[in-house]
Amino acid sequence: xxxxxxxxxxxxxxxxxxxxxxxxxxxxxxxxxxxxxxxxxxxxxxxxxxxxxxxxxxxxxxxxxxxxxxxxxxxxxxxxxxxxxxxxxxxxxxxxxxxxxxxxxxxxxxxxxxxxxxxxxxxxxxxxxxxxxxxxxxxxxxxxxxxxxxxxxxxxxxxxxxxxxxxxxxxxxxxxxxxxxxxxxxxxxxxxxxxx
Numbered sequence: 462x463x464x465x466x467x468x469x470x471x472x473x474x475x476x477x478x479x480x481x482x483x484x485x486x487x488x489x490x491x492x493x494x495x496x497x498x499x500x501x502x503x504x505x506x507x508x509x510x511x512x513x514x515x516x517x518x519x520x521x522x523x524x525x526x527x528x529x530x531x532x533x534x535x536x537x538x539x540x541x542x543x544x545x546x547x548x549x550x551x552x553x554x555x556x557x558x559x560x561x562x563x564x565x566x567x568x569x570x571x572x573x574x575x576x577x578x579x580x581x582x583x584x585x586x587x588x589x590x591x592x593x594x595x596x597x598x599x600x601x602x603x604x605x606x607x608x609x610x611x612x613x614x615x616x617x618x619x620x621x622x623x624x625x626x627x628x629x630x631x632x633x634x635x636x637x638x639x640x641x642x643x644x645x646x647x648x649x650x651x652x653x654x655x656x657x
Contacts, residue, residue, distance in 0.1 A: 465492040465534065472527045480516065482523050489527065493534045493572045495589055496639075499581035504589065505529060533589035537572040540597050565600055565642050576612065576639050583638030585612050600642065610634035610641060 463471075471477055471485035487502065494501040505526035506513045544566055548559070559567070569575045576596050578584045585592045592612050599611030609616035617635030632641045 463488070465489055468492070469527055469531060472523055475520070479518065479520055479523075482520060483516070483518060486523055486527055486530075489530060493530065493537070495533060495537070495572060495575045495593060496578045496584050497574045497581065500578035500584050501530075501589075503581050504584045507586075508588070529589055533593050534572065536590045536593045536597070537575065540593075541570075541572075569642075576642075578638050579633045579640055580638055585637040585639065587612070596642065610637060610639065612639055613637045 468485045468489045472482050472489070474482070477485075486505075490498050490501050496504055503513055505511075506515075508529060509522040509525045511518045511522045511526065544563075548563075576585075576592055587595075596611050599607070610618070613634060613636050615634055615636035618632035618641060619635055633639070634641060
């Protein structure tokens with residue numbers, strides 16, 4: 462099974478036909494899809510001007526989508542490296558149990574569904590790297606995440622039952638559509654009560 466970088470090379474290779482390049486980009490999403498596979502694909506299509514079902518997209522648009530995905534992946538890999546270094550220091554200092562924020566990291570290891578979207582066609586409009594930086598900053602804030610959405614700051618959240626994963630149901634941002642990560646969800650409880 463090819464890794465992310467090998468698939469990215471296939472997307473960029475002008476000697477490959479467009480169908481293979483598109484398929485390789487879709488396979489990249491099996492390795493890294495911050496909003497979930499379908500929502501990340503839809504986001505990349507919207508951002509680059511591709512139609513999600515287009516079987517013969519402009520190769521330049523495929524490369525633009527890949528570039529945004531790669532930049533977001535670099536943000537996430539840097540965060541994971543920093544997280545691993547911090548946990549090594551904590552273990553060295555005798556802190557064996559990870560904190561509450563670390564629960565979020567454990568659930569998002571590898572970068573898939575870091576910022577899950579309840580509806581694949583409703584997602585933040587900002588570039589993926591920017592969204593990931595905002596979420597990471599909110600989750601790593603020394604005083605903890607603030608109430609509201611860590612991506613757009615909107616405090617309008619609605620409780621949602623996610624049909625495919627009811628155990629992950631929780632507050633969904635009324636503006637950008639993300640499922641608010643677990644630690645911020647705890648701070649959003651008052652907002653949820655008034656959102657119905």
